[in-house]
Amino acid sequence: xxxxxxxxxxxxxxxxxxxxxxxxxxxxxxxxxxxxxxxxxxxxxxxxxxxxxxxxxxxxxxxxxxxxxxxxxxxxxxxxxxxxxxxxxxxxxxxxxxxxxxxxxxxxxxxxxxxxxxxxxxxxxxxxxxxxxxxxxxxxxxxxxxxxxxxxxxxxxxxxxxxxxxxxxxxxxxxxxxxxxxxxxxxxxxxxxxxxxxxxxxxxxxxxxxxxxxxxxxxxxxxxxxxxxxxxxxxxxxxxxxxxxxxxxxxxxxxxxxxxxxxxxxxxxxxxxxxxxxxxxxxxxxxxxxxxxxxxxxxxxxxxxxxxxxxxxxxxxxxxxxxxxxxxxxxxxxxxxxxxxxxxxxxxxxxxxxxxxxxxxxxxxxxxxxxxxxxxxxxxxxxxxxxxxxxxxxxxxxxxxxxxxxxxxxxxxxxxxxxxxxxxxxxxxxxxxxxxxxxxxxxxxxxxxxxxxxxxxxxxxxxxxxxxxxxxxxxxxxxxxxxxxxxxxxxxxxxxxxxx
Numbered sequence: 001x002x003x004x005x006x007x008x009x010x011x012x013x014x015x016x017x018x019x020x021x022x023x024x025x026x027x028x029x030x031x032x033x034x035x036x037x038x039x040x041x042x043x044x045x046x047x048x049x050x051x052x053x054x055x056x057x058x059x060x061x062x063x064x065x066x067x068x069x070x071x072x073x074x075x076x077x078x079x080x081x082x083x084x085x086x087x088x089x090x091x092x093x094x095x096x097x098x099x100x101x102x103x104x105x106x107x108x109x110x111x112x113x114x115x116x117x118x119x120x121x122x123x124x125x126x127x128x129x130x131x132x133x134x135x136x137x138x139x140x141x142x143x144x145x146x147x148x149x150x151x152x153x154x155x156x157x158x159x160x161x162x163x164x165x166x167x168x169x170x171x172x173x174x175x176x177x178x179x180x181x182x183x184x185x186x187x188x189x190x191x192x193x194x195x196x197x198x199x200x201x202x203x204x205x206x207x208x209x210x211x212x213x214x215x216x217x218x219x220x221x222x223x224x225x226x227x228x229x230x231x232x233x234x235x236x237x238x239x240x241x242x243x244x245x246x247x248x249x250x251x252x253x254x255x256x257x258x259x260x261x262x263x264x265x266x267x268x269x270x271x272x273x274x275x276x277x278x279x280x281x282x283x284x285x286x287x288x289x290x291x292x293x294x295x296x297x298x299x300x301x302x303x304x305x306x307x308x309x310x311x312x313x314x315x316x317x318x319x320x321x322x323x324x325x326x327x328x329x330x331x332x333x334x335x336x337x338x339x340x341x342x343x344x345x346x347x348x349x350x351x352x353x354x355x356x357x358x359x360x361x362x363x364x365x366x367x368x369x370x371x372x373x374x375x376x377x378x379x380x381x382x383x384x385x386x387x388x389x390x391x392x393x394x395x396x397x398x399x400x401x402x403x404x405x406x407x408x409x410x411x412x413x414x415x416x417x418x419x420x421x422x423x424x425x426x427x428x429x430x431x432x433x434x435x436x437x438x439x440x441x442x443x444x445x446x447x448x449x450x451x452x453x454x455x456x457x458x459x460x461x462x463x464x465x466x467x468x469x470x471x472x473x474x475x476x477x478x479x480x481x482x483x484x485x486x487x488x489x490x491x492x493x494x495x496x497x498x499x500x
Contacts, residue, residue, distance in 0.1 A: 069438075069448055070264040076280045077251025080268050081442055083259035083435065090140065091260040092156045092432050093166055095173045096439040098253040100149035102221040102373075103288060104244070107235065110228020111244040112146045113192060114177075114185035114236050119144040119153075121181040122171040131168055138165060144172070148213075148222050149373055150443070152436060162261075163270060170274050173254075176245060182238035190233050204302035205482050208382065209369070212312050215298045216378055216478040221291040250286050251278060257439040259431055291376045295476035299486040306364070307387045307483035309394055311401065311495065312380025313472045318372045318444050322468040324456040326370055326379055329404060329465055331416040331423075333381060335367035349415060351400060352381075360396055362389035374444070379472060387485030394490050398498050404469035408462040421454045473499050 037043060048054075068084040104111055120131045120142075135142055140157030142165065153173045157165045177185065200206045210225055217223035256275075261267045293314040315326050334350025336357040348354075352366040365384040371377060383397045428434045428450070441450045477496060481489045 067259075068264075071442075072264070072268045074251075074268075074272065074276070076276070076278050077254075078271065078275055078278075079252075079255050080264075080271050081255060081257045081439065082261050082264045082267050083257075083438065084264070085260045085262055089260055089431060090156045091159050091162050091258065092435045093154070093162070093169060093258040094256070094435055094439055095153040095169050096255040096257065096436075096443055097151040097173070097249055098149070098255075098288075098443060099151045099248045100147055101224045101226055102148050102291065103248050104224050104228070106219070106229065106232065108240060108244045109224060109232045110189050110236060111241055112151060113226070113228050114182070114189050114241060115151075115245075116144050116146065117188035117192070118177060118181040118185045119172045121177065121184065122168075122175050123178055124175050125167060125171055131172070134161075134164055134168060137161075140165060142168060142172070147226075148224075150440060152439070154432065154436060156432060159260075159262075166270060167274055174245075174249065176242040177238055179238045182236060182241055185241070186233060186236040189228060189236060192227050193230050193233065196227060204304045204306070205308045205384070207300075208308060208310055208480055208482055211298060211300070211480045211482075212310055212369075212378065212380065212478060215296050215480060216293055216312065216314070217291055217376075218294055221289055222373060222376065248286065250281050251275075253286070255439055255443050257435055257442075259435045259438075288374075291373065293376055293378075293476075295478045297477075297479040297481070297492040299481040299489070301486055302482055302484065304484050305387055306384055307390045307393060307481070307485050307489065308382065308384045309390075309397060309489060310369075310380055310382040310480040311397060312369070312378050312478045312480075313475050315370070315377035315379040315472055316372065316468075317375050317377055319374075320372075320377070322464065322471075323372060323377075324460050325464045325468040326372070326377070327420060328413075328416050328457065328460050329379065329469065330368050330370035331420045332404075332408070332412065332465075333366075333368035333400065336363075336365050337367065349412075351403070355400060355403075356383065356396060360385075360392070362386055362392055363396065366397075378478070380478070387483055387488065390483070390485045390488035391490060394495070398495065401469075401473060402499065405466050405473070408465060413460075413462055413465075417457050417460070420457055424453050424457075 053059075065084075065086040067086050070082050070084075072080045074080065099112075101112060121128045122131065126134070131142070135155075138157040138161040140155060140161065142153070142155035144151070144153050146152070153169050155165055155169055196206075214223040214225070256271055258267055295314070316322050332351055334352050336350075336352040338350065338353075352368065356363050356366040362385045363383060364386075366382065368379070368381045370379045381397055381401060383393050385393045428437060437450055438448065442448055477492055477499075479492050479495060
């Protein structure tokens with residue numbers, strides 16, 4: 001009797017398994033004995049040949065939309081560039097001005113930092129409180145940043161708030177600062193210097209990048225400090241800030257960009273409505289002073305057992321044919337700090353790691369740096385290690401820079417090309433970053449060439465890199481030495497002798 005009952009119970013279980021075999025869940029028996037049910041939908045899909053079409057399944061076809069780029073030049077000098085919407089998302093907008101720290105003088109030094117510290121303090125249409133509220137209510141953002149040659153205002157929001165956010169962006173970019181805003185800017189600029197000086201105590205090499213430019217170009221044009229001269233903070237007032245804007249910001253120096261807009265003409269009409277009443281000005285009166293590379297050396301003693309040596313040379317401007325070669329040169333040397341333990345292979349095969357860090361136990365860190373400007377450029381290598389090995393650090397640094405003159409293997413060159421192309425493509429994925437790159441690209445070349453970046457990289461040869469390196473190293477060097485044993489580093493005259 002018991003055997004018959006067990007047999008009937010097992011038959012019922014198998015019937016239940018058969019009944020549920022077409023469902024998404026495994027049968028009760030398979031759950032009970034912890035076995036895979038090969039008749040479930042999940043198992044069927046997992047074993048299904050992906051090259052075969054599912055029976056009864058209707059495919060959804062969609063074509064990638066290519067972004068359209070439209071440019072309109074307004075009668076008063078402003079230029080409007082838009083990227084069409086290819087995927088639902090927010091509207092990104094930007095206001096790029098051809099003004100940077102190189103346009104500051106000893107009298108106006110710190111003006112851009114002052115404008116950044118008070119960029120939301122407007123009066124004409126709104127005030128700072130209203131601007132903060134608009135940003136929060138829109139769910140978007142509005143920021144300002146600047147470098148040696150450009151000032152960029154950027155923001156994003158949902159399409160509904162485009163008009164209000166664009167008006168705010170125009171106000172913060174072009175509206176003269178009031179007396180109250182200038183006083184706040186003066187106080188904030190002073191605190192910016194205080195904070196930088198305090199943080200520099202924990203990083204003795206924090207000023208090296210700025211020292212390189214200052215030594216290479218002097219206290220003017222590209223050598224002007226980002227935070228401004230510390231002794232000029234007291235001279236910041238409304239008159240100085242207004243005069244700086246009037247002397248440097250003109251319609252033809254401004255590029256207004258946007259992405260995610262559905263209609264270029266509507267955005268142009270919006271720009272005309274907000275900026276159409278601004279009069280054109282004689283642009284020839286607002287020319288930029290040309291930079292002049294002078295080179296030299298500077299040694300700064302800091303209370304640290306380490307020594308940092310940065311050796312740089314004048315490279316090329318943005319419109320030079322060797323720009324892609326210098327970018328690849330920068331990728332070849334790379335940075336010893338780019339290695340990521342959780343990402344196998346990332347950053348392991350650049351020369352800073354394989355030739356400098358791994359082969360020399362006295363090298364703690366090394367990296368190359370590369371910057372291009374409208375009329376100049378600078379390329380160099382920085383190395384760091386114990387002060388007792390200061391002379392050795394310089395020797396291996398010079399050996400590495402001399403290696404750039406030697407032929408590069410196909411494997412190393414192709415690896416550097418792929419790494420650089422991956423960095424470019426990854427940087428262009430984000431809509432906000434891509435829009436800024438488009439704006440800078442158009443302002444630099446007068447045309448959109450960013451889609452040719454990868455082709456330009458692929459076209460570079462080993463001989464082109466060697467030729468660019470030979471021309472680079474034949475120039476006058478710029479050397480910045482920082483640390484506790486700065487007198488043990490060879491002089492710049494010795495450096496030139498070893499390189500030539």
